[in-house]
Amino acid sequence: xxxxxxxxxxxxxxxxxxxxxxxxxxxxxxxxxxxxxxxxxxxxxxxxxxxxxxxxxxxxxxxxxxxxxxxxxxxxxxxxxxxxxxxxxxxxxxxxxxxxxxxxxxxxxxxxxxxxxxxxxxxxxxxxxxxxxxxxxxxxxxxxxxxxxxxxxxxxxxxxxxxxxxxxxxxxxxxxxxxxxxxxxxxxxxxxxxxxxxxxxxxxxxxxxxxxxxxxxxxxxxxxxxxxxxxxxxxxxxxxxxxxxxxxxxxxxxxxxxxxxxxxxxxxxxxxxxxxxxxxxxxxxxxxxxxxxxxxxxxxxxxxxxxxxxxxxxxxxxxxxxxxxxxxxxxxxxxxxxxxxxxxxxxxxxxxxxxxxxxxxxxxxxxxxxxxxxxxxxxxxxxxxxxxxxxxxxxxxxxxxxxxxxxxxxxxxxxxxxxxxxxxxxxxxxxxxxxxxxxxxxxxxxxxxxxxxxxxxxxxxxxxxxxxxxxxxxxxxxxxxxxxxxxxxxxxxxxxxxxxxxxxxxxxxxxxxxxxxxxxxxxxxxxxxxxxxxxxxxxxxxxxxxxxxxxxxxxxx
Amino acid sequence: xxxxxxxxxxxxxxxxxxxxxxxxxxxxxxxxxxxxxxxxxxxxxxxxxxxxxxxxxxxxxxxxxxxxxxxxxxxxxxxxxxxxxxxxxxxxxxxxxxxxxxxxxxxxxxxxxxxxxxxxxxxxxxxxxxxxxxxxxxxxxxxxxxxxxxxxxxxxxxxxxxxxxxxxxxxxxxxxxxxxxxxxxxxxxxxxxxx
Numbered sequence: 001x002x003x004x005x006x007x008x009x010x011x012x013x014x015x016x017x018x019x020x021x022x023x024x025x026x027x028x029x030x031x032x033x034x035x036x037x038x039x040x041x042x043x044x045x046x047x048x049x050x051x052x053x054x055x056x057x058x059x060x061x062x063x064x065x066x067x068x069x070x071x072x073x074x075x076x077x078x079x080x081x082x083x084x085x086x087x088x089x090x091x092x093x094x095x096x097x098x099x100x101x102x103x104x105x106x107x108x109x110x111x112x113x114x115x116x117x118x119x120x121x122x123x124x125x126x127x128x129x130x131x132x133x134x135x136x137x138x139x140x141x142x143x144x145x146x147x148x149x150x151x152x153x154x155x156x157x158x159x160x161x162x163x164x165x166x167x168x169x170x171x172x173x174x175x176x177x178x179x180x181x182x183x184x185x186x187x188x189x190x191x192x193x194x195x196x197x198x199x200x201x202x203x204x205x206x207x208x209x210x211x212x213x214x215x216x217x218x219x220x221x222x223x224x225x226x227x228x229x230x231x232x233x234x235x236x237x238x239x240x241x242x243x244x245x246x247x248x249x250x251x252x253x254x255x256x257x258x259x260x261x262x263x264x265x266x267x268x269x270x271x272x273x274x275x276x277x278x279x280x281x282x283x284x285x286x287x288x289x290x291x292x293x294x295x296x297x298x299x300x301x302x303x304x305x306x307x308x309x310x311x312x313x314x315x316x317x318x319x320x321x322x323x324x325x326x327x328x329x330x331x332x333x334x335x336x337x338x339x340x341x342x343x344x345x346x347x348x349x350x351x352x353x354x355x356x357x358x359x360x361x362x363x364x365x366x367x368x369x370x371x372x373x374x375x376x377x378x379x380x381x382x383x384x385x386x387x388x389x390x391x392x393x394x395x396x397x398x399x400x401x402x403x404x405x406x407x408x409x410x411x412x413x414x415x416x417x418x419x420x421x422x423x424x425x426x427x428x429x430x431x432x433x434x435x436x437x438x439x440x441x442x443x444x445x446x447x448x449x450x451x452x453x454x455x456x457x458x459x460x461x462x463x464x465x466x467x468x469x470x471x472x473x474x475x476x477x478x479x480x481x482x483x484x485x486x487x488x489x490x491x492x493x494x495x496x497x498x499x500x501x502x503x504x505x506x507x508x509x510x511x512x513x514x515x516x517x518x519x520x521x522x523x524x525x526x527x528x529x530x531x532x533x534x535x536x537x538x539x540x541x542x543x544x545x546x547x548x549x550x551x552x553x554x555x556x557x
Numbered sequence: 558x559x560x561x562x563x564x565x566x567x568x569x570x571x572x573x574x575x576x577x578x579x580x581x582x583x584x585x586x587x588x589x590x591x592x593x594x595x596x597x598x599x600x601x602x603x604x605x606x607x608x609x610x611x612x613x614x615x616x617x618x619x620x621x622x623x624x625x626x627x628x629x630x631x632x633x634x635x636x637x638x639x640x641x642x643x644x645x646x647x648x649x650x651x652x653x654x655x656x657x658x659x660x661x662x663x664x665x666x667x668x669x670x671x672x673x674x675x676x677x678x679x680x681x682x683x684x685x686x687x688x689x690x691x692x693x694x695x696x697x698x699x700x701x702x703x704x705x706x707x708x709x710x711x712x713x714x715x716x717x718x719x720x721x722x723x724x725x726x727x728x729x730x731x732x733x734x735x736x737x738x739x740x741x742x743x744x745x746x747x748x749x750x751x752x
Contacts, residue, residue: 111577111578112574112578183585186581186585187578187582187585188578190577190578191574191577191578191581192574194572194574195571195573195574196574199569200569217581221581221584221588222584222585224585225585225586225588225589225592226588226589226591228589229589229592230592232694233593233596233690236679236686237686241679241680242680242686243680243682243686244596244686244687244690249604249683250600250603250604250605250682250683251683251686252599252603255599259592
């Protein structure tokens with residue numbers, strides 16, 4: 001039986017010189033180590049981009065604040081957005097995918113381990129490149145260091161005339177290179193999931209985690225690539241004197257918007273679908289019930305992937321499109337809410353009648369459900385073109401997408417951290433600190449982002465570095481900033497919890513949550529080869545079958 | 558679990574990872590080309606100054622035939638390799654490289670003509686920008702393909718390629734067919750629709 005073989009631990013690395021350990025990590029092609037590297041990279045940049053967010057919130061604390069200059073403020077929101085999307089959210093999700101997709105489908109590694117390492121290092125170096133702009137962005141022009149054109153870098157702001165020096169070059173090359181890394185990772189995920197499943201792991205039995213990462217990878221292939229193409233065009237414009245986005249020569253600034261958002265909107269789903277994957281693994285385990293509506297869940301995910309490719313121009317209602325275009329993008333944007341709603345019902349259906357255990361991962365899942373729903377509701381509001389004409393580019397929009405990204409994606413990620421930390425490190429995270437983290441983060445999150453809707457409704461535009469007193473915005477901005485501080489404290493508790501628990505936490509054992517997917521059948525942390533004997537599965541919950549031979553799931557399939 | 562192994566479909570076969578990965582790459586590359594083609598079509602006739610496509614472009618019929626027939630030769634060399642006919646494999650593989658190289662030469666000659674005789678560069682006007690980017694992106698893919706084909710040829714001449722490498726050659730051949738199909742699209746857009 002596989003459980004005899006899995007108790008084997010790798011050779012201890014503690015006794016070896018630290019140089020060799022570092023060398024091992026740098027040259028590794030093991031999907032688990034690369035997963036950890038991805039997650040570590042993302043956490044470092046989470047802190048950096050978090051500090052940038054705090055700087056933004058301090059500047060907006062009171063009217064006429066002089067904490068930073070307008071130029072620095074522009075750099076802060078540009079770097080915050082770019083970093084959070086490309087160097088926090090993407091790497092951390094790829095990290096979890098890397099670590100757990102092979103384990104969940106019963107494989108010993110990804111399909112292309114060296115390509116996998118290459119993808120990681122592309123991501124890491126593009127992140128360093130972006131941040132090197134603080135030192136190198138000046139060029140010979142004395143024209144400002146870090147990119148300051150906003151994370152969507154609209155033309156013609158990125159043209160040589162308006163963006164001298166190298167700041168925009170750092171942005172475009174960093175995003176291009178990280179895009180290549182993402183595409184290679186997507187290829188790797190798809191090849192792994194389609195070609196390396198263990199015997200019996202039919203597509204219809206695959207954990208939803210693997211299914212959703214498969215769909216996400218498909219989206220990466222068709223959504224990140226347009227961004228790469230647009231970045232190549234921007235480089236042609238900036239370095240070879242091209243005219244793609246040069247309105248002086250007949251080029252169009254609007255076409256950049258189209259190219260950017262045909263990436264930009266699916267990107268939201270590229271980020272949220274892996275979070276749906278976390279939800280679909282964690283909610284059943286803590287509800288002590290199998291997932292409700294497995295096939296519907298897969299179908300809804302694929303529907304989201306398709307529909308989300310045709311909603312991009314809802315980011316562009318305010319540029320003045322034709323009425324049919326407005327109608328089309330309004331309808332498609334509302335339609336994408338349907339499969340997403342189905343998913344929420346499925347998770348609720350999973351919890352319904354279950355013996356729910358409110359451990360920290362489950363708390364974050366419940367937070368996700370609640371907040372993601374509200375984020376979806378403001379999304380439906382903004383999907384309506386006339387409403388968007390009023391509130392496009394206001395703080396209402398900022399509040400909406402932070403509700404998705406923080407209230408949705410980040411909450412699901414925290415759930416994933418608490419759920420899988422024991423598998424990755426072999427130690428349990430502290431429940432007490434976890435609950436402190438959860439409640440403080442919930443309070444901070446709602447303070448910042450619930451209140452942020454209101455100055456938006458009152459007409460506060462995004463990306464302004466300061467504002468006049470007497471418009472009724474002060475109190476909301478003040479409390480938003482206080483909320484940001486509460487969130488920062490919660491994140492510090494989280495980091496502290498990870499460090500403390502890594503050294504002092506109780507041993508996790510193979511299967512601390514009494515879960516059902518294959519990663520819990522091996523030791524924590526898993527051996528380098530994952531499975532001494534490649535497992536054979538009979539149902540969607542192989543560990544249930546193992547623990548309950550008298551009533552295996554396979555009887556019901 | 559082994560006692561339940563009867564529920565596993567026998568034999569347990571999954572697709573070859575190389576082909577799946579190449580198919581994925583082709584999907585991604587198609588999206589990149591789509592964006593460049595959209596930009597090209599969108600900017601047809603939008604240049605504020607000359608030269609225009611109608612004035613300077615000549616349809617490269619011969620070189621197009623070269624590239625498209627290289628798809629046929631690589632297909633045959635795949636079949637030869639499967640059947641273990643090493644000489645025929647190498648000959649038709651070499652022919653593929655020759656035809657691809659000819660096509661690339663054709664692109665180079667056309668560019669030389671446009672730059673030195675017609676004064677059209679990538680920064681001249683919108684047509685120049687979109688034309689050199691789209692055709693150049695394709696030529697770049699041909700070049701990458703040729704390098705890979707050449708590596709295989711060198712290994713083949715050294716006697717290191719046998720029927721066991723058939724699957725890998727099929728992966729390479731997928732890429733080459735893709736490059737050809739892209740050319741059909743680029744050809745249609747640039748030399749037929751664009752004029």
